[in-house]
Amino acid sequence: MGTGTGVDVVVLAGGQSRRFGGDKLALLLDDVLAGLPAEASVVCVGPARSTRRAGVVWVQEDPPYGGPLAGVAAGVAAGSGPLVLVVGGDMPSVGRAAAALLVAVAAAPWADGAVLVDTDGRPQVLACAWRRPRLVATLAQIAQIAHAPDDSLDRAAPNRGATLVGLPLRLLLEGTELVRVPDVWAAAHDIDTPADLP
Numbered sequence: 001m002g003t004g005t006g007v008d009v010v011v012l013a014g015g016q017s018r019r020f021g022g023d024k025l026a027l028l029l030d031d032v033l034a035g036l037p038a039e040a041s042v043v044c045v046g047p048a049r050s051t052r053r054a055g056v057v058w059v060q061e062d063p064p065y066g067g068p069l070a071g072v073a074a075g076v077a078a079g080s081g082p083l084v085l086v087v088g089g090d091m092p093s094v095g096r097a098a099a100a101l102l103v104a105v106a107a108a109p110w111a112d113g114a115v116l117v118d119t120d121g122r123p124q125v126l127a128c129a130w131r132r133p134r135l136v137a138t139l140a141q142i143a144q145i146a147h148a149p150d151d152s153l154d155r156a157a158p159n160r161g162a163t164l165v166g167l168p169l170r171l172l173l174e175g176t177e178l179v180r181v182p183d184v185w186a187a188a189h190d191i192d193t194p195a196d197l198p
Helices: 024-034 068-077 094-106 132-146 169-173
Strands: 007-012 041-045 057-059 083-088 113-117 123-131 178-182
Touching: 007 024, 007 068, 024 094, 041 068, 057 068, 068 083, 068 132, 068 169, 083 094, 083 132, 094 113, 094 123, 094 178, 123 132, 123 169, 123 178, 132 169
Parallel strands: 007 041, 007 083, 041 057, 113 178
Antiparallel strands: 083 123, 113 123
16 A cells, blocks of 8 residues: 555544444545545555545454454554554544644654544544554554563563454553644544534
C-alpha cells in the first residue's frame, strides 16, 4: 500500500459492537471512508466488509480482536507511506479533522505526529497523524517494555515474542511529542450505542 501523496490511513474497524447490539461498522464505515482524503491509501483492520470506497485493503490483527493497539500495528504493517493517519471506524465525522492533523505534522518537523484534542482537553488517540518511522518505533517499544520480565533491568533490550495484544491504545501517547489540534469540527464524536447516532 502507499500512494504518491505519501499518506496511509489506518481505520480500526474491528471490535464486536457489544454496546451497539449489532455490527455498527456496517452502518458507519462508509461515512468514515467518504470523509478521508481521496488520494490517500486506506487499510481497514477488522473483518472484511463491502465498502463504497474503492481500493480499500483489509487486514486482521493476530489474533483477531486482539485490541486496538494490535490493530494499529497490523494496519501500519500493511502500508509504506511516510505519514500515517489513524482513525476509528466508529467516528463518522473524523475525516473533517484529517487535513488539519496532516498539516499540523508537516508544520512541526520536531513532532512525532499530531493528535485531535476534544473540547474537554482530552487527546483522542483514534484521531491522530504520525510520521511512520516514529509510530513504528513507538509500537515496538511499547511491546518490549510492556512484556519485559518484572525483574528486567534492561528495558531497551529486545523482547522476543513481545506482543501488543490487549494493551491500551493510550500507551501511544506516552513518551511521544504530538502537536495538539483542537477539535473544532466535533470530529471526535464516536458511536457506541444507537442513542449516539445523529
